[in-house]
Amino acid sequence: MPARQIALLSLCLLLIGCGGFRDSRLNPFNWFGRSEPRETIVLPAAAEDKRPLVEAVLTMAVEPIPGGAIIRATGQTPTQGWWKADLVPQPLTEDGVLVFEFRLLPPITNTEVNTPRSREVTVGLYMSDIKLEAVREIVVQGATNARTARR
Structure with a gap:
């Protein structure tokens, strides 16, 4: 076989293999899927953080x-003006x-209820691959509901 044909065949096999890797569980981009609704989880220990949970x-x-x-x-609050939002990890x-x-x-002063969009609060948190190694499911919960993403 000439070198050109071998190179072309190798390139084709490489591209075919990449497609298989893209959909496999070895690809870190496939580790967690889309979130879905879930029941809230009752944790045995009392919360150390005294801030209230987001409404939804x-x-x-x-x-x-x-x-x-x-x-x-992203969570929704009952009124505008809620602040200092965090995702507080549990064991x-x-x-x-x-x-x-x-x-x-909650807000320091009385605030308006206004539109649902104006009462949305978004928060994010970085976690390293090392911390995520043993994690099979991530749950974010508020006062009335929770959402989950699984591997």
């Missing part, structure tokens, strides 16, 4: 980046479920 978790996504992932969630369960509580502080 609207969306949640696990976005892979080099070296880890960004966990992003990893035995079956690999990592729960984040979406906590934030």
